[in-house]
Structure formats: C-alpha cells, structure tokens
Amino acid sequence: MRNRSVNACLLCGALLLAAIPALAHHSFGAEFDADKPLTITGVVTKIEWINPHSHFYLDVKDDKGNVANWRLDGYPPVVLSRTGWKREATLKPGDRITVFGWQARDGTNWAHGRQVTFQDGKKLYFGPPSGTGDGGAKPAVDSPQ
C-alpha cells in the first residue's frame, strides 16, 4: 500500500514537473522538427559527454543494408548524471540501442534524442521532450491588437 501511494506521488510529481519552462540553452524548434519524430535502432560508434549538449553517434542500417551514421543530441553531463546515466558505463561503443527523437530541420542524419531503449529493455531519457525548447506552447503575450 505504501509503495502504491509512493508511486502515486511520483506520478503526480512527474505531472507537476511538466510545469518546467523552456529548456535552458538552445532552441529545439529552430534546429529540430517536432513534426518529424523518428525511432531508429543501431550500434553506438561514439559518445561525447559535453556541454551544452551531449551527443552520441549511431550506425543505422537500412533495408538494403546501407549503413548511415546518425548523430543524436541531448542533455549536458550534469543533467545526464542526475537522470540515471553513468559515464563510461551506461552507453558504450558497440552497444545496440533504439532511440526515439526528432529529426533536424536540415534533413541530415542528425536528431534530438529523447529516449534510449537498451537491449535489456531498460529506458532512459537522453534529452528533454520536444516542446521544452520550442519557445513554449503559447507566446508570453496575448496576440497584439
């Protein structure tokens, strides 16, 4: 029972947390397209824990066997550490993972990475949802007359 109420609290908390205003730092909306969600599976080739946006690279094979190297951007190292990631341990070159995110507006093999699913089924967030960096759902002002 106690666990259930704790879980309920965490759920409420997660919903309340939706109140966090725009993502600190860059504009998601200028670089990435919230209307271009994508889910890709591939093999990690490189990881860079770096400010202001960490990123990793993924070799993704298409139906014809052609391999393309994708870049996925996400949280800075301090936020990754608080979101359950451990440097050198959580993600390593050679790991096969699936990533959900949104593609860059320039149409290149570059995307904003939101959620990573590991081979054992574990899921971690690598970056914020698309809305957080898009300038908000509504402007701060009502439409000027």
Place this chain on the structure above:
Amino acid sequence: MRAFYLILCSIVAANLIAAQAPRASDGKPDLTGVWQPASTIRGSWEEANAGDGLGGTGKNPSAPVALGSTNRPAGGAPYQPWAAKKVLEFYNHRAIDDPTARCLPPGIPRLTSFGLFPVQFVQTPKQVIILYEYMNLFRVIPMNAKHPDDADPNYLGDSVGHWEGDTLVVDVTSFNDKTWLLGTGTFHSDALHVTERFTRVDRDRMNYDVVMEDPKVFTKPWEYHSTMMLREGTRVREYVCAEDNEDPARYEKLQKDGVKFERP
C-alpha cells in the same frame, strides 16, 4: 499506556519540528541548502524527478511542456503593444534569438525558473550568496545595503537584500537590456527593476515570488510566482556552456541555407 502516549507525542513533535523551516543563529529563516526551481515535489532529486523523466510528462513526448498553476501564466505578460509584437516575433522565430543560445546569462527571474539545474543558497547575517549550476553563475547579495551609485548595467543586475518578517526580499536594479525575463522573447529595457521574495514556508519548500517593473516596455508590473524544493544530497556542479556551443554556427547555417524554421 502513558509511555505509549509519550512516544506518540515525541514522534508527532519530531515530525512537526522536521517540517518547519530551520532558523539561522540570528533568528532569521535559514535558506541555506540546494534547491530545485520550478518544482513542488518533496524528496531527493532522484525521487522527485523519477518516473517520466525531467522536463516533461513523457506520456506524449512530443507535446509542448505545459505551464503549471504555480508557474507563470501562459500569455498575459503586460507588454505595451509595440513590445508585444516584438515578443511575438521572437516566439515565431522559435527562440533562435535566445541570448542563452550564445551562452549568455538568462535574466532574472528566468535564471531561477529552470528545473533542470540546482541552485544553492549560502546565508550569513551580512550577505546571501546564490550559486547557480546553470551557466555557473553566482550572485552576492549584501543585506541592508544600498545599491552603489556607480553600478554598471549588467546581466544579473545589482542585488541588495533585507528581511520583511520571514521573507528575504531582494531588490535588483542596474540591468542591461540583453536578457529574457521568463519565456521566449520576454525582453526588457535597462529600466528594469525586479523585486524577488524568497519565503521558506517549511523545511522542504521555498516560495519564490517576483515582481518585474519596466515602464519602458510594460503597461503594469509583471508578476511571477513559483516554488523551489529542497534537494538534500544534490551538488551544484560544473556547467561550462561555451565548451562546445555549436548553436550560433548552426543558426547561421540554417538561415543561409534557407531552412524553414519559423512558425507558420
């Protein structure tokens, strides 16, 4: 039976004491600690931010993040008509002009509105120091002091503090006009005057109430009400934004290549 009641009373008393805001040696509320802005959830950082992850519900991960009841209202910032048009232009350009994309400091109160990064308060009777992990910024706030006559305009302004009852009131002036106050495009002039009120209502929770006044751009003062939650065990760490900031070059390329990024 008597012993049982004594134990029960002790437990209740201990909980009441634990729930109260601690006091500093001078009797004022002690704000010392590491806090998470824009949150209402008690517990450690990990407990409070577990589940669907930081920054959104995750139920619909592409949905824009909504604004909660304790945070700034969507819309309604009291800009003069010419200034509201400018805010809307920034919004329609999807925040490509955001000063923080060039690793410049966010404004006040924007600096204390990001839930992703902890903020540490260090309080002494003569000054309050606030350490921000985001951009690794800091503010030294002298108590019962006057603003200097020759303060240079700057990003975080010049802050002086005093106590009004159990509320720390921080008066901030001498801003430049290069920051955004809260949401996208919320610019201001160098006439900005911000009054922040920090009230530690209990052990875990601090109210953060702000009034922004700027007669050059607003029709009336703009208020922001939020809360910060104590995050014991969390450390404020290094965040060097300029380390690998590719965004300005990317934005330049986007515009040069004619990539359509504006809102319709």
